[in-house]
């Protein structure tokens with residue numbers, strides 16, 4: 001794996017209270033790292049240290065690229081931005097010294113990448129929380145970015161906005177970005193994240209890959225005319241979300257063990273369900289996800 005940054009023995013105290021102790025790990029190209037831990041365990045502090053917004057007391061951060069561009073998105077999203085995304089991003093880019101020409105091209109690319117072209121002339125204060133979150137990530141990416149640091153990017157988003165944002169993050173990863181994020185809604189991130197780091201008792205613990213459970217699952221999204229039709233399947237479906245659609249059918253988002261998938265698909269097809277998506281998931285490090 002191509003390491004872009006090494007975090008070496010980072011320690012931090014606030015007012016004599018130890019927050020981080022010898023945090024050590026590497027960030028690789030195209031890697032998505034989730035940092036999890038209890039409230040107040042030091043996740044945001046570690047992100048700010050990586051983003052060079054807060055100094056560590058000791059330790060070092062070694063960049064493996066001469067110019068490593070970092071984009072940072074804080075947890076709190078400003079709520080009353082009276083600009084359109086285009087105006088806002090233009091201002092933010094100008095402050096950073098980008099030219100109008102550079103910005104025009106970049107903003108167009110970002111609006112397309114984040115599926116916000118249709119909202120380019122709408123003021124941000126009229127946006128949903130998910131759309132605002134996207135604009136915040138876009139502003140962090142105005143310059144070519146190698147590493148995106150996102151503090152609780154999914155916090156407060158409804159399931160649809162969460163899965164929309166996850167899809168965008170996955171596209172960013174495919175384009176070569178590395179991402180370090182903190183999260184509470186860890187279940188939803190299982191198929192996105194490559195590595196989970198846990199902050200426990202001030203220490204960053206990296207899960208040992210030799211102990212990873214490898215329980216393959218599939219995420220299945222289907223549409224069915226009545227909820228009762230899946231009653232007999234409930235013991236083997238791990239239902240995440242059920243919603244009534246405008247056409248009177250139900251959309252069900254569920255996880256299912258790989259070995260149960262074929263018979264369930266067959267049964268659903270007999271019941272005239274329409275299968276919308278089937279995505280394989282490698283449920284790594286589940287032991288950590290379930291703790292938070």
Ligand SMILES: Nc1ncnc2c1ncn2[C@@H]1O[C@H](COP(=O)(O)OP(=O)(O)OP(=O)(O)O)[C@@H](O)[C@H]1O
Pocket residue numbers: 014015019037038039040041042043044045046
């Ligand atoms: N600037 C600061 N001055 C003093 N104490 C601070 C400062 N920033 C953070 N802390 C303290 O450091 C600890 C870790 O805070 P941090 O925000 O990093 O935790 P967190 O894991 O991100 O929490 P949460 O999940 O609630 O966002 C907390 O006890 C917090 O009160």
